[in-house]
Amino acid sequence: MAGARFGKEQEESDRRRPQGRRAGQDVAQVNCASCHGTTGKGNGPPGLALSPKPADWTSKKVQDEADGEIFWKITTGRGPMPSWKHLPENDRWALVQYVRSLKK
Numbered sequence: 001m002a003g004a005r006f007g008k009e010q011e012e013s014d015r016r017r018p019q020g021r022r023a024g025q026d027v028a029q030v031n032c033a034s035c036h037g038t039t040g041k042g043n044g045p046p047g048l049a050l051s052p053k054p055a056d057w058t059s060k061k062v063q064d065e066a067d068g069e070i071f072w073k074i075t076t077g078r079g080p081m082p083s084w085k086h087l088p089e090n091d092r093w094a095l096v097q098y099v100r101s102l103k104k
Helices: 008-015 019-031 067-076 089-101
Strands: none
Touching: 019 089, 067 089
8 A cells, every 4th residue: 555655653653742633733724624624524615516525534434544544645636636745744744633633
């Protein structure tokens, strides 16, 4: 799996930083909320017209993905979602932390 190339050490150390989750929420509100919705459920107005629909970050499917897999999808894009590799790496890891915080 492509996401496996990102180190588990990075994932574990970043997950423990609460400021990362808050920073990730800020990144999401600016860059992702239009499609993924303000609560990460994949129900933002532009996202409703996309096929496939944006991922519901609160879903079991997303929450069961490895941190590195989520990071890879953010970085490379997927389907109609563009690549976000232009965002600083720390912002992308913070976004992973924010997605994790939305677990039901």
